[in-house]
Structure formats: C-alpha cells, structure tokens
C-alpha cells in the first residue's frame with residue numbers, strides 16, 4: 082500500500098468511527114535531523130529500549146519520565162555512559178508524564194509503563210501530536226481500545242504497538258516461507274505466552290532485584306511484581322495476547338484482507354501461584370490470596386477466511402519458555418515446540434525436518450541485512466528490529482508496520498476472553514475495529530529489508 086492509499090484508507094475508517102480533524106501530510110525527518118524521543122517508564126523494559134535508542138544516531142533521547150528515583154538514576158547513568166547529553170527528567174508524581182508531554186518538545190514517546198496506564202498515556206500523547214510507540218498492550222477494557230483507536234483516527238498521530246516477537250528470526254523466516262507458498266494455503270495457526278513468570282510475579286520488593294528472592298507483590302513488590310501480579314488476582318483471561326497473536330495475525334493478514342470473527346476462551350483451575358508460595362514460604366500471608374487467573378487459558382479465534390487460531394496463556398506453572406508457534410497449511414507445517422518442519426513432496430513422508438535447515442535457506446531479508454546490528458540486542462535480537470521499525474517508519478512518514486488496528490484488536494483479546502470465560506465459555510463476536518476497511522487494505526508488514 083502506498084502512502085496515498087494509506088491516507089485514503091485512514092480517512093475512510095475515520096469517517097465511520099469519528100471525524101478526522103485533518104489529513105495533514107506526515108512529517109518527514111531529514112538526514113542529520115534527530116528524532117526527539119521521550120521514554121515514559123524507564124523500568125526493566127524501558128532500560129532495554131534506552132539501550133537500543135542510545136545506539137542510534139538518528140534519534141536523541143531528550144526526556145525521560147518515571148516515578149521511581151532508583152530507575153531514573155539507572156537511566157541517567159546509562160545515558161551518560163553512552164556519552165549522550167543529559168535528557169530533561171520528569172518525575173516526582175504520577176502525573177509527571179503530562180508535564181513531559183506539555184513542555185519537553187519531544188516528537189515521539191516510548192510508553193513502557195504498567196498496562197493500566199497505556200491507554201490514557203497514548204491518547205494524551207496523540208492529542209499532543211506526539212507519535213506513540215507503545216509497549217504491549219494497548220489498554221485494559223474494550224472501551225479503552227475503542228478510545229485509543231478513535232484518538233488515533235481523530236488526530237492522525239502515528240501509533241505503533243512494540244510487538245517484538247513479530248520480528249523473531251524463526252517467526253520472520255516462517256512468514257517468508259509462507260509468502261513463498263511453501264506451507265500451501267494457511268488453515269491453522271497457534272501461538273501464545275508460555276513462560277514461567279512465578280519469579281517475576283513475586284520478589285522481595287528490594288529495588289534492583291526484580292526476579293525472585295521473595296513472595297511479595299503489589300505495594301510490597303518491585304518492578305512487575307508491583308503491578309502485574311494483581312492482574313492474576315483479579316482477572317481470568319488471556320492476559321498477554323500480543324506475543325502469540327502478533328505473528329499469527331501477520332501470517333493470516335488480519336485487517337488486510339482478513340479479520341477475526343469469533344472468540345471462545347477456556348481457563349483451567351488456578352493452582353500454580355498459590356502452590357509456589359505455599360511450597361517455598363508456607364507461613365507467608367500471601368498463601369491466603371485467592372488467585373483468579375487460570376493456570377492455562379486457551380483462546381480460539383475464528384477468521385473471516387476460514388483459518389483458526391489457538392492462543393495459550395501459561396505463566397503460573399513450572400515450565401521452560403516456549404511461545405508454541407504452529408503455522409499449518411495445505412502443503413505442510415512448522416511447529417516451534419519440536420523445532421520441526423514438514424513440507425509435503427520435499428520432506429520424507431510422515432517425518433519432520435529440522436526447522437533450522439529450512440529457516441537457514443529462507444532467512445528473512447530483514448535478518449539477512451541486520452543480523453550483525455541486532456547481535457547485541459535484547460530478546461535474541463528482535464528488540465533491535467521493533468525499535469528500528471518504529472524509528473524508520475516515523476522518520477520516513479510511512480504507515481506504521483504494526484498499526485492502530487493491529488494494536489487494539491490484538492489487545493482486545495484480553496477483555497473478550499475474560500468475558501467469554503465469565504459467561505461460561507460463550508463464543509463472542511469479535512468487534513470489527515476497521516469498520517469494514519479490512520477487506521480493502523493490503524498487507525505491508527516486512528516485505529523488504531528496510532524495516
């Protein structure tokens with residue numbers, strides 16, 4: 082899709098959801114003119130983004146914001162060590178980010194705060210014409226997602242969800258293979274978030290010690306234990322959909338000729354978090370907490386073009402990490418768990434080939450070009466690509482590769498799965514955030530080696 086088609090598509094979507102204030106030509110940054118970036122939330126993940134951004138000479142970190150003085154100090158140390166100028170610092174209270182938006186003059190903000198702040202911080206940034214790079218997820222409730230969407234359509238301010246797993250090397254190689262037709266017509270996809278987070282959800286609360294070492298959470302916890310664990314107390318659903326659904330949605334061309342139509346979720350009983358505390362600290366008062374989040378939550382999505390997608394959320398039991406991808410078509414499949422690929426006519430009948438051999442032959446052009454640049458980056462290199470994609474698309478005034486429709490639909494899986502479970506695993510219609518535009522829009526994600 083070229084820029085003109087994109088603007089027409091945006092305008093058509095806006096007309097039916099909310100009035101579009103202007104169709105101003107997107108700003109383009111000239112070579113040598115750095116993009117002024119603010120990082121909102123310089124916690125554990127914010128520090129990773131700082132590291133990525135500090136390596137680039139086409140951006141300048143001109144402002145940072147956090148309520149935690151310990152993390153502000155860490156960020157300033159990191160920036161000084163990289164030999165970059167000291168940014169403006171906004172801190173002191175929970176509204177300091179509003180002062181950063183009003184006064185700092187930043188072009189873009191990385192929103193790397195707890196989930197419950199993402200919607201309001203994104204909406205106000207877009208209203209202030211500050212481009213948004215938002216960590217996974219876009220909001221909490223279904224209303225949040227509509228509000229974030231309407232703000233983007235009304236203001237035209239660029240917004241990207243920072244879903245890094247879309248750029249994982251094997252995930253992109255599988256997409257490259259699918260686009261070459263090697264799997265045939267795609268019929269079924271799987272993914273998820275299967276990660277033992279027990280030592281993330283509980284810690285001692287001591288600053289600088291985010292993983293394990295205690296059984297505290299909430300006010301007494303630190304980093305994610307401070308805010309994330311409470312979601313496992315109060316909510317039962319697919320709490321972290323984007324790492325799994327992002328790659329599946331790109332395979333299925335969701336919002337670009339396809340869309341999610343229905344969703345059903347199931348949750349197992351909740352045992353893992355209680356058992357973890359009871360086993361290791363039987364006298365701890367948190368053994369009395371009743372966690373609501375089922376240990377294994379599975380969500381089935383149906384798509385307009387006939388594909389099915391299965392997501393699994395599994396973060397409270399002992400298990401090695403695996404996002405459990407599966408890409409299956411009429412000619413063959415990739416399964417992440419056994420690292421196997423089978424392609425009919427090329428693999429021995431009923432046998433698996435090592436996936437790595439296929440992926441080496443079909444490495445995505447982005448990885449062929451940037452593997453060296455990504456070598457030192459977080460999460461096996463994929464953090465380089467997601468930051469690079471936002472910066473490059475914004476600087477060129479081009480559409481965001483993971484856009485507002487992707488962000489709100491992927492994130493809305495959470496409240497919909499909660500509703501499905503609460504209503505006895507009822508199958509729900511999936512809202513069409515694009516208001517029919519999905520049928521006309523063309524895929525744009527990762528078609529070349531630029532970003």
Ligand SMILES: NC(=O)c1ccc[n+]([C@@H]2O[C@H](COP(=O)([O-])OP(=O)(O)OC[C@H]3O[C@@H](n4cnc5c(N)ncnc54)[C@H](O)[C@@H]3O)[C@@H](O)[C@H]2O)c1
Pocket residue numbers: 121122123124125126127146147148149152174175176177178193194195196198216217218243244245303304305307460
């Ligand atoms: N894409 C990935 O691979 C990945 C990995 C880790 C985390 N994340 C996401 O990144 C986000 C942050 O996670 P984290 O692990 O860094 O958590 P964290 O708790 O370590 O960091 C969050 C930071 O936000 C700050 N904060 C809280 N309220 C604030 C406010 N009102 N104003 C300013 N700052 C405020 C906290 O003090 C903290 O430093 C979450 O959305 C999380 O899901 C994504």
